[in-house]
Amino acid sequence: MLPLILAVGIFLVWPIVEAVRLSFVRYNPLRPDEQPFAGLDNYLFVLDDPLFWESFYQAVVWTGWSTVLQAVLGVGLALLLQQPLRGMNAFRGMLLFPYIVPTVVIALNWRWLFNSEIGIVNHLLLSAGIIHDKIAWLSTPNMAMASAILLNVWKYTPFVIIVVLARLQTIPTELYDAAKVDGAGAFRRFRDITLPQLAEVLAVVIVFRTIWTFNKFEEIYLLTRGGPGTSTYNLALYAFDQSIANLRMGVGAAAGVIMLILLLIGAVFYIRVSGFGREEKAA
Secondary structure (H helix, E strand, O other): OHHHHHHHHHHHHHHHHHHHHHOOEOOOOOOOOOOOEOOOHHHHHHHOOHHHHHHHHHHHHHHHHHHHHHHHHHHHHHHHHOOOOOOHHHHHHHHOHHHHOOHHHHHHHHHHHOOOOOOHHHHHHHHOOOOOOOOOOOOOHHHHHHHHHHHHHHHHHHHHHHHHHHHHOOOOHHHHHHHHHOOOOHHHHHHHHHHHHHHHHHHHHHHHHHHHHHOOOHHHHHHOOOOOOOOOOOHHHHHHHHHHHOOOHHHHHHHHHHHHHHHHHHHHHHHHHHOOOHHHHHO
16 A cells, blocks of 8 residues: 555645645745745735636636536437447547547647637638628637637547446346336436436536536636636636746645635535435435
8 A cells, every 4th residue: 555655645645735835825936945924815815816706707607617518418428329329339439539639739729720710610600601700719708718618528528428328338228128118208218217327427527527627727728828808717827827927826826725625615515415425325
């Protein structure tokens, strides 16, 4: 167990402890020897900053829509991939492609696809007659957020598909056969058999995807840099700018600790509401 304990201590526990420590001091990386104790000043600065609350709102929008769309699309595509059709194994392998491509490659390609002047998205929509004027996808606040959400959904829905598909393959077929004998249609079988069987898996998937998306930095930074204005500026970008651009490492660490607390509270609340683990306790 010693190698695992050392790895967890070095790469997980120590960074968290160091972030908490930095949040209580004034630390400028240009003057590393000067770290006076600041008490709660960094936290008060963050909570009193209007930009923090604006970035918090953007983070909630970004995380909420991304997680919901990934869950819905992931379950739907997993149900399709469960069907015994020719070539389905090859299609399952192709779905992993977005998940394994580096984020920087996806973001740079996404910027080209959604370019208002030469992007292929506008070209296809204009050719199909769906729109009549070019859309400024990355320079209009609502469209920029929608583009960032679509990127996140496209890249990480395969993770949801893999997990849900693995659970679908363990559901006994006898349950569906009995339901068909009783006259249950496809919707009833999905509602009364599939969803209850997927409940615990979906609870875990949603918690993980919420945590990962809420903390996401590179996708928005590479795609929009938080713009236009602050329309896609989330808490991860706020912590980065405070730490790196403004050289306020203590303020950035305080923002990170607040994010940690918010995610912890949200995860515990969701797990309690969803009833995850209730069956095991009852058993």
